[in-house]
Amino acid sequence: MIAARLLRGAAGVAGFLVAAELFIRFGLGEGLVFPAPSAILLGAWELLADGDFLEGALATLTNWVLGLLAATAVAVPAGVLLGALPPAERAIRPVLEFLRPIPSVAIIPLAILLIPVDELMKVSVIVYASIWPILINTLYGMRDVDPMAKDTLRAFGFGPLAVLVRVSLPSAAPFVATGVRIAAGIALVLAVSAELVAGGAAGIGVYVNVAGSGNRMDLMMAATFWAGVLGVAANLALLAGERRLFHWHRARTGEVES
């Protein structure tokens, strides 16, 4: 069954590539230039032997991982704390709802001005953007805890800390994991955007800028392609981790195999 699903997915990707290739080669108006998928994939293959690109990809990856880890380290405790203290959550909610929708790319120029160390500036912007989904999901997870389970533990004389550790945290964990997975995608967007806006010594976004200035749209698209591959890989890895760690959760909520 998994084989059939993979086959269908591969057919979809192949169909898209063929359609895009045909459209760009024959359907694009005269006088418009855009690299066809075959050219982009060839460029992507060549990038694997390009030291500048590999160094850049490593720099982007490092900022991405650091940013995501820092955001998780901040957002999960904050979410647990707010989830455990409903009055505090109600008080802070309006601020959250205001800060959350600010497009994070818009704060990059401010970050450039305020933070003189380039890598720290980029990581900070990533942290700012990826905190919200983790925080909000943790809050929801804390709210979703079965009150009966909490009451049962209390009836047996367990204190609030024990209830938190034995019931609330395990129950909220799958929500937290989903939050981290959503944040991973956002963090990658910001890791590359910060490089596109601010430049830097190396990075996927820096490479895209260099390719653009040299009129190499094929390399721009090839570098972008790899950023996409990184995003897909991270999502799959986190999804697999969630399935392995929280299979009981899926069973409980009755979620069907997607």
Added chain:
Amino acid sequence: MTRTLRIPAVVLGLALALAGCGGGDTPASTPTAGGTGLEKTTIKVGALPVPDPAALYIAQAKGFFQAEGLTVEPVTITGGAAALPQIESGALDISQTNYVSTILAAGQGKKIKLVADMYQAAPNTFAIMVAKDSPIQSVADLKGKTVLVNNLRNIATLAVTSQLKAAGLAETDVKFAEKPFPEMGNAINSGQGDAIWITEPFITANKNTLGFRTIADTMTGATADLPIAGWMASEEWAAENPRTLAAFQRAIAKAQQLASSDRKEVEAILPTYTKIDAKTAAAITLGAFPATLDPARLQKVADLMLEYKYISSPVDVKSMIVPTSG
């Protein structure tokens, strides 16, 4: 109220904590370095991946910085205006800038110094181009048309405006719209504009792949040999690091001399820091690489900016220049 501030405070606290960790490797740890007397031996220098800063990479490759006891870490920037906050914050020690941006910033009271010259216009380095079947034949035909430029109110619009004036038109007779250089060709062919102001390698690329025509060289008449780009530092940095700056100036001047006397040097270095390959590098038109920053030549830029009201009061560029010392 203190509660509502908790999350941002946590974020800020983390940022500060990280700043504290990162602070260790900022080069405050280089007092007078072994014998050379440089205040700072490792500097971050911002440059665009275009032909203009070729001398930086020539100096790097030929060991001119090394000979001065200087380690240069090149950083790719996204534009002179974007690099300014990085110079102000100290993220960069020295950076490429275009003179219009710098003079605009100086007009707004920013404490920026020009420390060396980099790139000067030569014939056919900045052109107005149109599609091959466009009815536009000359600058006068641009009346009522849309001209695509890389930045509004900068060197592009200044150069085009000066050509408009020569053709008896005013700035208000055309409409300017922003578009990145790589996208200009497609933008014209899909009807988003009528003409483009563009530089190399895009002049050659648009001519060869799309059959675009040059209707005017914008670096003629009042803008002939116009200084385009230079190296900047903050006033504070220049004052605190005079010997480091002098070392940088000497190495860059040497590389500029090489670049201006032998085009092959520039062609050889271009593929190493840009995505311009050797074949394209040999075909494109290059500007000049002056070895000294001449205030009289640079004043022309400020005067043009005053004439077209980019700045509201005269700027004496001499006061912005840190001359080469020994």
